[in-house]
């Protein structure tokens with residue numbers, strides 16, 4: 689039993705290590721994914737990590753994709769029983785630090801999907817930074833919560849109902 693458990697653990701660890709990284713200079717975009725949405729839903733959310741390995745802070749000023757009309761940087765906030773999203777004009781990644789966009793917190797709001805996306809589809813994303821650097825990444829569409837993310841998955845996408853599009 690212990691042996692089986694340790695094999696499962698090894699498999700999980702390997703899966704975790706197989707991360708996707710897109711980099712330009714000191715900036716890395718890691719493990720980008722888009723949460724699958726039911727047919728007819730025009731707004732989707734993307735999650736990822738942005739890592740800054742440099743000595744200067746970096747500022748993400750915009751994200752674009754040919755698959756969507758518009759992409760915004762959002763932060764989910766819960767006040768009392770009300771879930772709300774703040775629209776951030778830019779996102780600062782401090783020197784030698786990572787910023788995590790994950791369920792229930794920061795995320796990319798992908799608006800006006802051009803054609804329906806299903807699990808397994810790939811979405812090209814272009815990240816533009818204040819210093820003029822650009823990173824082209826590819827996010828994978830997948831359903832549900834991220835394994836191992838724990839409580840972050842408890843806030844589902846219905847929290848985005850506040851959008852009027």
Ligand SMILES: [Cu+2]
Pocket residue numbers: 762763773795796797848
């Ligand atoms: Cu949002």
